[in-house]
Amino acid sequence: MKEQVIAGIDVGGTTIKIAFITEDGEIKKKWEITTNQKENGKYIMVETAASIKQQLESSWELTAAGVGAPGFIDVEQGFIYEAVNLGWKEYELKKELEALLQIPVVADNDANLAAGGEKWKGAGEGARNLLAVTLGTGVGGGIIAGGQIIHGESGMAGEIGHITALKEGGAPCNCGKRGCLETVASATGIARLGLEAVQREKKGYLMEKMQSVGTVTAKDVLDGAKLGDPVAEKVVDEAMEHLGLALANLCNSLNPETIVLGGGVSKAGDFIIDKIKASFQKYAIPKIGRETKINLAALGNDAGVIGAAWLAKEFFVKEEG
Amino acid sequence: MKEQVIAGIDVGGTTIKIAFITEDGEIKKKWEITTNQKENGKYIMVETAASIKQQLESSWELTAAGVGAPGFIDVEQGFIYEAVNLGWKEYELKKELEALLQIPVVADNDANLAAGGEKWKGAGEGARNLLAVTLGTGVGGGIIAGGQIIHGESGMAGEIGHITALKEGGAPCNCGKRGCLETVASATGIARLGLEAVQREKKGYLMEKMQSVGTVTAKDVLDGAKLGDPVAEKVVDEAMEHLGLALANLCNSLNPETIVLGGGVSKAGDFIIDKIKASFQKYAIPKIGRETKINLAALGNDAGVIGAAWLAKEFFVKEEG
The missing domain is CATH 3.30.420.40 (ATPase, nucleotide binding domain)
Structure with missing residues (x-):
């Protein structure tokens, strides 16, 4: 056979x-x-x-x-x-x-x-309730609830990148709004915040990158933060604070077993997972803060x-x- | 038979x-x-x-x-x-x-x-994707996605009252956090904001209530706002601004056909629906802002x-x- x-x-x-x-x-x-x-x-x-x-x-x-x-x-x-x-x-x-x-x-x-x-064979293996978040050029999401993919009325469910992170003073987003989560927690958003920070502070790891390469990428910001550069770390803290709040608010409503984080930004690994968890636990219902797992995506x-x-x-x- | x-x-x-x-x-x-x-x-x-x-x-x-x-x-x-x-x-x-x-x-x-x-026979009749919100003593919620009730991993899904509305300076909530949506958009929350406003402003409809009855209820705040009292209306505007933002953020992720609003506060009717819609449309992805219906509950x-x-x-x- x-x-x-x-x-x-x-x-x-x-x-x-x-x-x-x-x-x-x-x-x-x-x-x-x-x-x-x-x-x-x-x-x-x-x-x-x-x-x-x-x-x-x-x-x-x-x-x-x-x-x-x-x-x-x-x-x-x-x-x-x-x-x-x-x-x-x-x-x-x-x-x-x-x-x-x-x-x-x-x-x-x-x-x-x-x-x-990720639910079937990855970082959320077997989870019937899972939130997958992709931190790449944008911020994307997929929601599985009760074992089923949630699509919403017109297939737009999971668009978590357009959760409003900044009510006022946020950067414009492709969706037509301002201050979306995507404008601060995507690779694009982290690079933009890094550029703004180096133009303001004019020092440290990001300033060196700026002087040698002429720009600053999300990877530079994450690398700098890992090396302990205070300007870079403040940018990462700000981005992950917004992300943790948005995820906590979602999880207060959806109560998933596991959040799986993928995409380029997630390659910074436990360094950002720890920051996201700190913010998540600050804003989630205490039981949800304790019980929700936050894992790096496993399947690439x-x-x-x-x-x-x-x-x-x-x-x-x-x-x- | x-x-x-x-x-x-x-x-x-x-x-x-x-x-x-x-x-x-x-x-x-x-x-x-x-x-x-x-x-x-x-x-x-x-x-x-x-x-x-x-x-x-x-x-x-x-x-x-x-x-x-x-x-x-x-x-x-x-x-x-x-x-x-x-x-x-x-x-x-x-x-x-x-x-x-x-x-x-x-x-x-x-x-x-x-x-x-409400999905079967009420204000969301036939909707396969619906968000029901109860504005009472607290703020409760029920989520239906793809025709199924969403329960989450430990039955806590729908706890939208504990979405963080105020990151800083919020009032304490029964859940152990501060600044939850429930602390500003429930009847309890609106009454508290009304009391704070009248103690600050010492004038208008709420001051009259305070002087004659010794306190201010959510109904007083909503009644005063409908009558055009500026102190009361500012409180209602603040509460509904927070509610509209929280609902927009949820709908950017869940894309329901309809939001159904029930509970005591919803008895203020179109007066608050209009305020919620204004905030919702400001913060929702434009297509979701246009297409999501916001209805008063019909079944009481x-x-x-x-x-x-x-x-x-x-x-x-x-x-x-």
């Missing part, structure tokens, strides 16, 4: 990550192809399906596929309202891939699937494909027994 | 509200009995079951019961960790009532069931029993066809 595998697909603006994954969550094979953005992304699924067929070994049976994409998605229909980075607009993702592969397909937002991956770039396979398993694979 | 009915039960510290409700949500009969708090509430379910048997008409068949109680509940087990107002602690609510009535029983937190009631005191029956129907009644 052939071994049954699920295809997990994570479509990004530059590459498409693909993996064959067993129903137990074991990655049998994983690879990437380049995202073909030509003609509003119309070749993306064609090339993905061709690559999947080519990579499938004869001893495997492909039973289903899950696919994650950056954008707003109607999960029931597998319909993309818009995925700006890919050129897709009002695109029948699920139907197209089902026609190409002749297997059932489920599609969801990539941040939601990263949350699903594999979270998306594993989460996509998890969702396909949940949708299509019958439990035995 | 007998008409099938579900018992909806809403256990409060003073009275127990009970209703027979059809599977379509029609209340056939409703009544109340007094809550017997003797011996840690051990007679509450005995007396509830006896009353149900007595009120059941011979033309009805009782198929299931739903019961709401104030406290933290393990819904799968129907187990009450603690319901302080009733004297219950580690109490097998579901098992006890099932033994008494010989029908399947489901139990949940009363605020969650009020949300369920019936929300709990209707929500209890809804949950029992969801758990136990098979859909036809």
